[in-house]
Amino acid sequence: MTAGGRPFRDRSMAGxxxxxKLGTFAGRRDAIVLGLARGGLPVAYEVAAQxxxxxxxxxxxxxxxxxxxxxxxxxxxxxxxxxVNEEVLQQLQPR
Numbered sequence: 001m002t003a004g005g006r007p008f009r010d011r012s013m014a015g016x017x018x019x020x021k022l023g024t025f026a027g028r029r030d031a032i033v034l035g036l037a038r039g040g041l042p043v044a045y046e047v048a049a050q051x052x053x054x055x056x057x058x059x060x061x062x063x064x065x066x067x068x069x070x071x072x073x074x075x076x077x078x079x080x081x082x083x084v085n086e087e088v089l090q091q092l093q094p095r
Contacts, residue, residue: 015046
């Protein structure tokens with residue numbers, strides 16, 4: 001635990017500690033590290049570097065609900081992936 005109460009000093013430190021836990025995957029030919037853009041890339045980079053694995057990026061964008069701050073009704077991702085939270089959409093329908 002760092003002095004500020006956060007578990008890691010920064011995301012790079014988190015990646016190095018995660019890599020230690022994933023050591024059995026080091027150098028495997030059937031493994032890659034997939035980093036989520038934006039915030040996950042520093043973590044993924046450290047994991048990939050320490051484990052000598054290829055690094056790829058997966059871009060995901062939240063589909064927010066206008067006027068509801070952090071509420072998500074779905075997501076768009078690399079490769080044309082779309083995920084919709086039907087429950088949220090139903091709750092937004094006028095009654």
